[in-house]
Structures are given as C-alpha cells and as structure tokens.
Amino acid sequence: NAGVTQTPKFRVLKTGQSMTLLCAQDMNHEYMYWYRQDPGMGLRLIHYSVGEGTTAKGEVPDGYNVSRLKKQNFLLGLESAAPSQTSVYFCASSYFGPVVGELFFGEGSRLTVL
Amino acid sequence: AQKVTQAQTEISVVEKEDVTLDCVYETRDTTYYLFWYKQPPSGELVFLIRRNSFDEQNEISGRYSWNFQKSTSSFNFTITASQVVDSAVYFCALSYTGANSKLTFGKGITLSVRP
Numbered sequence: 001n002a003g004v005t006q007t008p009k010f011r012v013l014k015t016g017q018s019m020t021l022l023c024a025q026d027m028n029h030e031y032m033y034w035y036r037q038d039p040g041m042g043l044r045l046i047h048y049s050v051g052e053g054t055t056a057k058g059e060v061p062d063g064y065n066v067s068r069l070k071k072q073n074f075l076l077g078l079e080s081a082a083p084s085q086t087s088v089y090f091c092a093s094s095y096f097g098p099v100v101g102e103l104f105f106g107e108g109s110r111l112t113v114l
Numbered sequence: 115a116q117k118v119t120q121a122q123t124e125i126s127v128v129e130k131e132d133v134t135l136d137c138v139y140e141t142r143d144t145t146y147y148l149f150w151y152k153q154p155p156s157g158e159l160v161f162l163i164r165r166n167s168f169d170e171q172n173e174i175s176g177r178y179s180w181n182f183q184k185s186t187s188s189f190n191f192t193i194t195a196s197q198v199v200d201s202a203v204y205f206c207a208l209s210y211t212g213a214n215s216k217l218t219f220g221k222g223i224t225l226s227v228r229p
Contacts, residue, residue: 033216040123042205042221043159058216090159097215102161103151 002026006091006106013081013113021076021109023091031094032074033058033103034066036087043090049074050097081113116141118208120220127196128228135191135223137206143167145211148182148189153203153222165189196227 004025013019023032030051035043045058049068063085065077074093078085088110092103117140127133139148150162163173165182173180177194193200203224207217 035219040221042120043217043219045216045218048216059218088157092159102164103159103217104161105159108157 004091004093004104004106006089006109008109009107010110011112013078013111015082015113017081018077018079019081019111020078021089021091021111023074023076023093023106025072025074025091025093025104027093027095027104028071029093029095029104030071031097032068033092034064034074034076035090035092036060037090037108038087046076046089078111081111083113085111086113087111116143116146116208116210116218118206118218118220120206120223122223123221124224124226126226126228129198130195131227132192132194133196133225133227135193135204135206135225137189137191137220139187139189139206139208141208141210143210147209147211149207149209149217150180150189150191151205151207151219153205155202159205162191193225196225198227198229201225201227 007022033048034046037043044060047066049055052071055066067075088108091106094103119138146167148165151159153159179192181190203222205222206220209215209217
C-alpha cells in the first residue's frame with residue numbers, strides 16, 4: 001500500500017542550485033497537487049494537474065516548474081533555489097478532485113536552502 | 115476569492131476535556147465543499163470529513179462532531195473527551211465545484227492534549 005510517495009524526504013541546497021522533487025502515486029488518480037507548508041501559513045498550492053500532460057498554476061507558482069509526463073508521476077522543479085523556498089513540500093492526489101474524493105497526501109519533503 | 119480563517123493558532127487542553135476548533139470561511143459560490151484534515155506529528159495529512167454547502171446537518175463520528183452553520187459561514191469541529199492521540203495540527207479547507215476545483219486551506223490549529 002504505497003499510496004503517495006515523495007522523494008527525497010530531506011534535502012539541503014545552496015542558493016542557486018536546482019533540484020527536482022518526485023511524487024509518485026499508485027492509485028490511478030487523475031488529479032495531483034503540490035503544496036508547500038510554512039509556519040503560520042498553512043498549506044499553499046504551488047501547481048496542480050488534472051490529468052496526464054496537463055499542469056496549472058496554483059496560489060504560489062513563482063520559482064517552480066512542474067511536469068506530468070506520466071499519470072502516476074508529478075515532478076516539482078526548482079531551477080534556481082532561493083532561501084524563501086525553504087519549506088516542507090507535500091504532494092497529494094485524488095481521483096475525481098477534492099470535491100468528490102478525498103486528497104491523499106505524501107509524507108512531505110523537507111527542503112532547506114542555505 | 116475564497117478564504118478560510120482559523121483564528122485559533124494553538125490550543126492546549128488536558129486529557130478528557132472537550133475542545134472546539136473554529137473555522138470561518140468566505141466564498142462567493144453557492145455550491146462549495148468544506149473539509150477538515152488532521153496532521154499528526156508524523157507529518158502526513160489525513161482526511162477527516164467533507165461537507166457540501168447544501169447539507170447543514172451536523173455530523174458525529176465517535177468523539178468527533180462537526181457543526182456547519184451557513185448563516186455564520188462557520189464549520190466548527192469539536193473533539194469530545196480529548197485524548198493525547200488527538201494532538202495534531204488541524205486544517206479546515208474549502209473548495210468550489212468544477213473540473214479544476216482545488217482546496218484552499220486555513221493556517222491550521224495546533225492542538226496539544228496533555229495527559
């Protein structure tokens with residue numbers, strides 16, 4: 001019962017470095033989301049996808065890019081990391097979208113940018 | 115624009131006390147959905163409940179109960195006889211309907227239940 005798996009779980013970057021967070025789900029879900037969680041800010045949506053090959057901007061998309069080449073994977077990329085991107089990142093997926101089905105979340109990826 | 119306000123940031127109670135977590139929302143949509151998610155210390159968010167805007171009936175699930183009042187735009191969550199395992203961050207969230215619907219979360223309430 002893998003559910004939603006995020007890799008890596010922890011990463012430390014230097015300012016200007018790039019990296020990719022991988023989210024994989026094995027539930028055949030159509031919808032996938034990337035959120036960031038910061039103290040006192042709750043969860044904020046970065047990007048989301050409503051199906052393979054589609055992506056859309058969320059509330060805080062600047063500095064991030066995403067791709068959904070395969071239905072089961074949703075990648076979040078940081079091209080030039082900044083200290084403001086230090087956060088815990090959560091991936092989530094759902095079959096019909098949050099209105100009909102619950103979101104299933106990964107365990108989170110803690111990213112520190114020095 | 116949608117907004118979810120969880121005015122309480124941290125609540126601390128002693129085990130067996132009842133506790134209510136407040137949630138106030140704003141939306142222009144007539145059809146919408148409200149949610150509560152729990153984030154235990156392990157970090158992973160867990161779905162608790164979904165309620166649509168046409169269903170104002172209160173819901174009870176074991177020690178958990180939810181009070182939805184459209185007149186005050188509130189969707190409050192009560193834990194009866196709290197336990198240490200209830201210690202977590204609790205998020206209220208809102209979504210409109212439609213193919214591109216997505217959740218808007220509140221900032222969360224950290225609940226600490228002391229033995």
